Amino acid sequence: MVDRISRRLFLAGAGSLLIPATGLAEAPAVSLRPVLRGAEISGAERVIRAARLKGDVVFAVSDVKTGVQLEAHGGGESLPPASVAKTLTALYALDVLGGDHRFETALIADGPIENGILKGDLILVGGGDPLLDTDALASMAANLREAGLTEVRGAFKVYSGALPYVFSIDPGQPDHVGYSPAISGISLNFNRVHFEWKRGTSGYDVTMDARSARYTPSVDMAAMRVESRSLPIYTYQPSARQDRWTVAKSALGNGGARWLPVRKPALYAGDVFKTLARVNGIVLGRVQVTREAPNGQVLVVHQSEPLEKILKGMLKYSTNLTAEMVGLAATRARGVQPRNLADSAAEMNNWAAQSFGAMRIAMKDHSGLSDGSRVAPADLVKALVAAQQQDTLRPLLKPFTLKDAKGQRIKGHPIKVAAKTGTLNFxxxxxxxxxxxxxxxxxxxxxxADLEHRATIPRESRERPEGGRSWNRRSRKLQQTLIERWGALYGS
Structure with missing residues (x-):
């Protein structure tokens, strides 16, 4: 059922319909005016039925200034929020860590340095920076040389214990999708490795590298083998020190490239740093991964961008790894030591209940990639209202473009929207x-959400399931119709 506002606010909203709706993308298929309770269905229900979208639809909308809920559909029903969950994660991280927080990655000497020779171990210390890339590691290697280090007699270690290790953000996703990589206290290039292939005279030439804006170092910890088969397109096999992939020859064509997930982040970062150190004349031994917090002399420190800037990028590009790492960091800053994403998300749920009275937020991760998460729209709206009253979140959100019936952007649309989209299969x-x-x-x-249909999709087909795009198009059209409806009803 649709919960309505008071008679006074209803009359104000209905009166606004007398204003010509020239900004609408197209003439609405049904009346935007809500009708009284009774045998007839409401205006919102008419809009939902006209969308012919199989599955469930729930929504809530509130006035930011007063906090009054203007309309809601679906009662207290909760559905997966997909990447809209990143708005909640952003608020969580900002509240706990602060917008000026910076993550640090360091090089530490565990032993004395004499005449440029470290008589002990060199440790690359991850500090949970989700944006650490090859360029940053290259700068750290150069700074290490400038600091006078020329030789390391001890071991080369990578510390990954700042965050728990997670094999995959959502193990239900196909092995090869780059948006569900592993997580640990050190991340590099969003924990993705670049796989490129070209057809040669005697087969395919393949490369696996850690490319960034300025460098393209090859890696040893990820390997690819081309096999003569049709399906599956990719297979993954872990080993002690490698991510081992195979790819179906029939799927390659003449050439191409894609990013694959990294399952051994600490080995990946160590592998790349070894190469970059060698360029600077420093030869390091075999990478050793440790989760024991290091002690020693800090030689080099790389600081991330401020958290506020990191979150703006996360919301713009919907990067799952960033959401999970900043969420885990916030949980640890609250004094909780999560074993996994579910533990950390549970702490974020507690925070939301304490901060906003949002009792129907039950996230299983921080990115929204898990379809096991459930959120009631009205509870998320409570958080959004509180955030906007402090002007916290909206400056970080990107504009949402309203489109016409042909899918073209409507220039100068009178309704301005800043929002986060979220998409999973169905x-x-x-x-x-x-x-x-x-x-x-x-x-x-x-x-x-059409969760019943989503549950029937085989794991290997979840990257692009049949019917998914057309279902999402109908959903997006419904979302815009609701926004235009609210613009007409509550515009004055």
């Missing part, structure tokens, strides 16, 4: 803020 969500033509600011969350 799950499509949108949450954020909208400003009506008259300047009224609303916070909203719209969740749609």
């Amino acid at each position: 799950v499509s969500c949108l949450g954020g803020y909208m400003t009506t033509a008259a300047g009224t600011e609303l916070a909203f969350a719209i969740f749609t």
Whole structure:
């Protein structure tokens, strides 16, 4: 059922419909005016039925200034929020860590240095920086040389214990998708390795590297073998010191490239740093991974961008790894030592309940990639309202483009939207803020899902399942229709 506002606010909203709706993408298929309870269905229900979207639709919208809920559909029903969950993670990290927080990656000498020779171990210490890349490691290697180090007599270690190790953000995803890599206290290039192939005269030439803007070092900890088969396209086999992949020859064509997930982040970072150190004349031994916190002399420190800037990028590009790492870091900063993503997400759920009275937030991770997460839209809207009253989140969200019936961007649309999208197979969500033509600011969350159909999709088909795109298009159209409806109803 649709919960409605008071008679006074209803009349104000209905009166706004007298204003010509010139900004609508197209004439609505059904009346935007809500009707009284009774035998007839409500205006929102008419819009939902017209969308012909199989599955469930739940939403909530509130006035930001007053916090009053204006309309809701689906009662207290909860659905997976997909990547809209990243808005909650951003608020969690900002509240616990602060917008100026910077993550540090360091090089530590565990032993004395005499005449440029370290008579002990060199340790690359991960500090949970989700944006650490090959360029940053290259700068650290150069700074190590500039600090006067020329030789390391002891071991070369990589510390990964700042965060728990997670094999895959969502183990239910196909092995080869780059958006579900491993997690640990050190990350490099979003824990993805670049696989490239070219057809040669006697087969395929393949490379595995850790490319970034300035460098393209090859890696030894990831290996690819081309096999004569049709399916599966990729297989993954772990070993003690390698991510071992195979790929079906029939799928390669003349050439191409893609990013594959890294399952051994500490080995990956150590492998790349060894190469970059050697370029600077420093030869390091075999990479050893440790989760014991190091002690010693700090030689080089790399600082990340401020957290606020990291989160803006996370929300723009919807990077799952960033969400998980900043969420885990916030949980540890609250004095909790999570064993996995579910533990950390549970602490974020507690925080949301304490901070906003949001009792129906039950996340299983920080990115929204798990379809086991459940959120009631009204509870997320509570958090969005509180955040906007402090002007915390909206500056970090990217504009959401309203489109016409042909899918073209509507220039100068009177409704302005800043929001986070969320998409899984047969799950499509949108949450954020909208400003009506008259300047009224609303916070909203719209969740749609066909979980029954999603459950039938085989694991190997989850990257691009049949029917997924058309279902998502219908959901996005419904989301825009609801936004335009609210712009007309609550615009004055």
